[in-house]
Amino acid sequence: MSFRSRVLLALIAVPLLSFSAFAQDRAVALRDITNQQVDERRLREAVASRTLTWLTGSSSNNDYISVGRTANFFGFVALRVSSGQSLTRSAVAQDTLAVLTDDQRGGLVALLEDQKPAHERTLNARHQMNRALEGMLVGEVISEEAFLELGRVYGAAEAELGRVIGQRLGDVAQTLTPDQQMALHDIRTAYISGQGDQIARQPARLRLSQEDKQELVNLAARLLSWTTGSQEFNDFEVVGKPSQHFGFVSLRIESNHGVQRGSVANEVLALLRPDQQQMLDAAAIQNAEVFEDFLAVRAQLMRTLEGALSGATIDASQVAQIGASVGEIEASMTWAQALAMLNVRNSLSDAQSADLLAMRAKYTGTILDTLPDDPIERGRQLFAQCVLCHSATGELAVGPDLTRIVGKRIAADPSFEGYSPALSAFGHAQGAWNEALLDSFLKSPKALVPGTSMGFDGFDAEQDRAALIAYLRSRED
Incomplete structure (x- = not known):
């Protein structure tokens, strides 16, 4: 059975669920974010920028992932884009926590511990994919089939993490009063209209470790975006999520968020010959063809998770099945990019290699050492x-x-x-x-x-x- 046939079967096998009650109750006007949709040009920028980060970075760079990018199923990325990138996760979280009761905040605090096993399994599965990619860099042999299976394991683990988070967020959502629902919608409206800084905040005082506080911020921001968003909004995705194995996030951190994907891509493409650019173009074309399948199957996962917003118990086996399909599609995109970048690397001249290293040296900073002791x-x-x-x-x-x-x-x-x-x-x-x-x-x-x-x-x-x-x-x- 072909890869695309398996994707279509996954789509047929899972029924659609209705919009969440919150999204139906009160529509929120959004800024136009259609210009952010992923297309072949943006995918070309993604693979070009990753050519720099993957070929010049370290395992620690590749393993680094920012808060909120794992199990990114709850609409916060679209909320941030529609705000013109003006909102911060911590501000949204503070405003959300201020609306909640002690019991509701306690539900999110309990989730900090509940999600840890699934979160650890997800990171381990992602690291296994990264180690396989690095094996390709150093000349080890791995088949496409084996790599796609790693993607299936990763996708299933990430979807299970989404299930754990979604179920608890759904439980909290079920206890929200009409006044709380309206307050959360007003917070959303304020941010997407550029007036989030005018909200009078009353910070919730919780005694937690710094790590737990950071993750509570992530969960509270997701509660806001998920319970006030629509299906289309939650399904929105940017070019940086699929194939996030090549270290670009760490480059942004190293540059103190000063680096832009498009500018890095242009620098890389400028130092490549036309034949090398065509190698990257081939990966972008493959990714563009598969990306719609990625979004479609991922949407099925969204609908399953959204059942928790209306009080349903999320089916763990269904989540695992769909998640594995999402992971396989994402792995196919990653595989195409890795092969293209390896082909470019193997054709680089001395001067081109030196230029790539010099380009990387422009960005400074430190990522925590996550290398193994062995x-x-x-x-x-x-x-x-x-x-x-x-x-x-x-x-x-x-x-x-x-x-x-x-x-x-x-x-x-x-x-x-x-x-x-x-x-x-x-x-x-x-x-x-x-x-x-x-x-x-x-x-x-x-x-x-x-x-x-x-x-x-x-x-x-x-x-x-x-x-x-x-x-x-x-x-x-």
Whole structure:
């Protein structure tokens, strides 16, 4: 059975549910957000910007995900877009919590603990997809079928997280009085009309950890957007959600939200040749064809979750089935992008690789280290940063092959002709790479070999250098 046939069967198998009572009771005028709809041009921008972040980033960059992007089924993205990006999650949450009673706020606080197992499973499933993608970067073999199965697992886990959240939000929604419903709609109206800052806030005082406070903000904002929105509004999605495995979110954080996807995409496309641009275009075309299927099946998941707003118990098995289909479609988009970016990487010239690295260096900041303690796996994830320059062969090679590097004569690989005079002289004096020399070089290439053409500044942490050397050793088998 073809991929598209499985998608259509998923659509047929799940009945549509009606609009939520809240959306029917009181319509809210929205700004026109049709100009934000995802199309081939926006998808081209997405894959071009990810070419920079994936080929130059780290595992920590790829794993970073902002609050609210996991189980993003409750309409907050559309609310933010319709406000002209003027609202903040924390302000909306404060206003929402001020409307709720102590018991209703207690329901959201209880959800903080209830959702943790599903949230952990979702992040683990996403990380498995990221590790598979990084395996592709370092030359490991993974089939498309295996990758799509990882997507199904991720999609089912994320949908289950949505079910847990949706059921509790539905329980709270059922207890809202008419006056509370009207107050929540008024908050929404204020924000989409640009008057959210005029709301007189009465912050709810809750004793929680900083992490729990941050997540409570997420849940309260979702309660507002979900109970006051329409089906069409909740179904809205932007280009950044599907295939969010390539580190662009972390680049935005590094730049203090100063970077724009379109401007990054234009920079990347400007340094690529026409044939390389066509590689990315192929992925954008595939994604555009599949995106409508993604939205359609995702809408079925929305309708199932929305049953909780009218007091229904959400069917966990149905959620898992639809979620797996959503995850498979999203994984197919991710797969197409990854193949396109790998093709581009393998065709980059020395100058193009240097330009990409320089482009990344313009953005500064720190993402928390989420690398594993196991040295081989840690080294494998770190090596994904090295392959931009150490993957191609022949005239396109930016750096030499690192296979069996320990014990190999320095600057003496006959298949690579781009050694700097400084490294050649260093090799003549030192002979072969041993672990101590590699450690010093990885700490600071320019300090050990002044004049080297290697553009990487080095790994500060001894643990990272040891892990990378251990991984390079493991590749000798």
